[in-house]
Amino acid sequence: MRKILCLLLICTTLLLAGCALSSASRDKDFDDSLIVVGFSQVGSESDWRLANTASMVSALSEQNGYRLLFDNARQKQENQYLAIRNFIQQDVNYIVLAPISETGWDSVFREAKAAGIPVIVVDRQVSVEDESLYQSWVGSDFYREGQMAITWMEESFPDPDAPLRILHLQGTEGATAQLMRSRALEEAVARHENWTVEAALKGEFTEAKGYEVVRDFLKTGTPFSVLYSENDNMTFGAMRALDEAGISYGRDGEVKIISFDAVHKALEYCLEGRINLCVECNPLHGPRVDRLIKSCEAGEEVPKSSYVEEICFTCDTITPQMIGEREY
Ligand code: GYE
Numbered sequence: 513m514r515k516i517l518c519l520l521l522i523c524t525t526l527l528l529a530g531c532a533l534s535s536a537s538r539d540k541d542f543d544d545s546l547i548v549v550g551f552s553q554v555g556s557e558s559d560w561r562l563a564n565t566a567s568m569v570s571a572l573s574e575q576n577g578y579r580l581l582f583d584n585a586r587q588k589q590e591n592q593y594l595a596i597r598n599f600i601q602q603d604v605n606y607i608v609l610a611p612i613s614e615t616g617w618d619s620v621f622r623e624a625k626a627a628g629i630p631v632i633v634v635d636r637q638v639s640v641e642d643e644s645l646y647q648s649w650v651g652s653d654f655y656r657e658g659q660m661a662i663t664w665m666e667e668s669f670p671d672p673d674a675p676l677r678i679l680h681l682q683g684t685e686g687a688t689a690q691l692m693r694s695r696a697l698e699e700a701v702a703r704h705e706n707w708t709v710e711a712a713l714k715g716e717f718t719e720a721k722g723y724e725v726v727r728d729f730l731k732t733g734t735p736f737s738v739l740y741s742e743n744d745n746m747t748f749g750a751m752r753a754l755d756e757a758g759i760s761y762g763r764d765g766e767v768k769i770i771s772f773d774a775v776h777k778a779l780e781y782c783l784e785g786r787i788n789l790c791v792e793c794n795p796l797h798g799p800r801v802d803r804l805i806k807s808c809e810a811g812e813e814v815p816k817s818s819y820v821e822e823i824c825f826t827c828d829t830i831t832p833q834m835i836g837e838r839e840y
Contacts, residue, residue: 546579547805550599551608554635555587557684557718558745559775563840564610564635564795571798572608578802587684587716589616596620600627606805609646610635613686621645632804634797636688643816647808650800653819654689657791658696660824661770664789665700665738668768676707677734679767681726681741681750683717689793690717693742693772710736715746722746727753739769744778747771747787762786763827774825779835785827792822795840 549572553565565582572578581604583595589612599607600623607629611617617638624631625645633649640646669676680697683690694712701707711729715722722745730753739761741747747769754761761767763785771778774792781787800818807814825834 543574543579545577546574547577547606547809548579548581548602548604549606549608549805550581550583550595550602550604552583552585552592552595552599552610554592554610554612555585557587557716558743558773559777560743560745560773560793560795560840563775564797567796567798567840568608568634568801569798571802576802578805585612587612589613593620596624600624600629603627604629606808607631608801609633609638611638611687612636612684614639614688614691615686618642618645630808632801634801635795637817648804648814649817650797650804651688651820652793652822654692654793655696656819657772657793657822658693660791660822661693661740661772661789662696662700664770664824664826666704668788669738672704672706674706676704676738677736678707678709678738678740679726679729679736680709680712681715681722681739681746682712683715683742683746685714687717689772690742697740710734715742715749717743717746719745719749722749723752724749726750727756730754730757730759737767739767741769741771743793744771744773744775744790747778751781751786762788775840776835776838779825779830779838782825782827782830783832783835788827790825790830792824794820794822 551568554561556562572580585591585595592612596607607624609631614637618640621631621640631646633646635651637649682694701709713725713729715725739750741750759766761769768788770789771787772791772793774790778787778790782790804814
């Protein structure tokens with residue numbers, strides 16, 4: 513009899529514990545009609561990234577029919593794996609990934625697929641064995657961005673006999689934005705006998721690292737006349753290092769600066785003649801991802817990849833109105 517009583521007690525306790533667990537894991541205000549999205553973001557390394565996060569958060573809002581689980585990976589791919597596995601465990605409806613680098617996604621994507629959760633990739637691209645592991649990608653044509661910069665260089669330095677020395681400041685290794693912007697430059701250098709890359713420095717897309725590597729490079733005293741910087745924040749760091757070293761830059765300076773992203777502050781510098789060329793990279797992907805998800809929900813076919821249109825600005829043609837009209 514004592515044994516039966518004991519068993520009964522254990523069963524009741526387990527049952528109660530079960531109820532408590534399931535009600536704790538359920539959010540009181542959770543509205544079943546909302547689409548649950550887990551978004552794994554690269555980090556907060558740049559102004560571009562902050563504008564991108566703001567765009568995603570405002571588009572994937574409750575008013576728009578979403579419940580957003582946001583994870584900041586702080587520039588570590590391992591953190592993105594953790595976030596994705598966590599989203600799978602929470603049984604989200606969609607996983608949106610802004611990948612740090614192109615490779616290394618096969619396993620986690622397979623896990624998402626096995627769980628029946630579609631993955632949408634945004635910004636940088638992924639390279640996976642089986643393309644059906646993700647639904648769709650939307651982002652920039654980073655190679656075209658690089659080519660716009662090269663066209664400007666070809667027009668600005670037309671003399672094939674005058675040596676053109678370039679300092680290359682690279683973003684996070686293995687990120688599409690780095691790979692493609694670098695590729696455009698490397699191909700152009702191979703085509704132009706008078707062009708040389710004095711150094712390719714790794715600035716990780718951050719202002720602090722950009723400053724540090726350029727400051728150290730300037731100590732070598734190697735001359736150069738073009739800075740090809742793969743994002744605005746690294747450019748800001750490089751400008752500080754150039755200021756400290758007393759090297760002039762911009763429209764009337766010794767060093768001409770090319771910068772990618774075209775965030776507000778960079779455009780202001782361009783207007784002041786401190787940056788020569790700003791190549792736009794559009795971070796406003798939130799509404800695009802929203803449209804993709806809504807199309808999936810409606811059972812419509814979605815494109816495997818979609819590129820956004822981008823332009824560039826030079827210090828000779830930019831106007832305050834152009835800057836005023838921009839959202840980021
Ligand atoms: O250029 C840089 C950011 O992937 C397009 O990442 C993005 C790049 C952008 O950190 O500022």
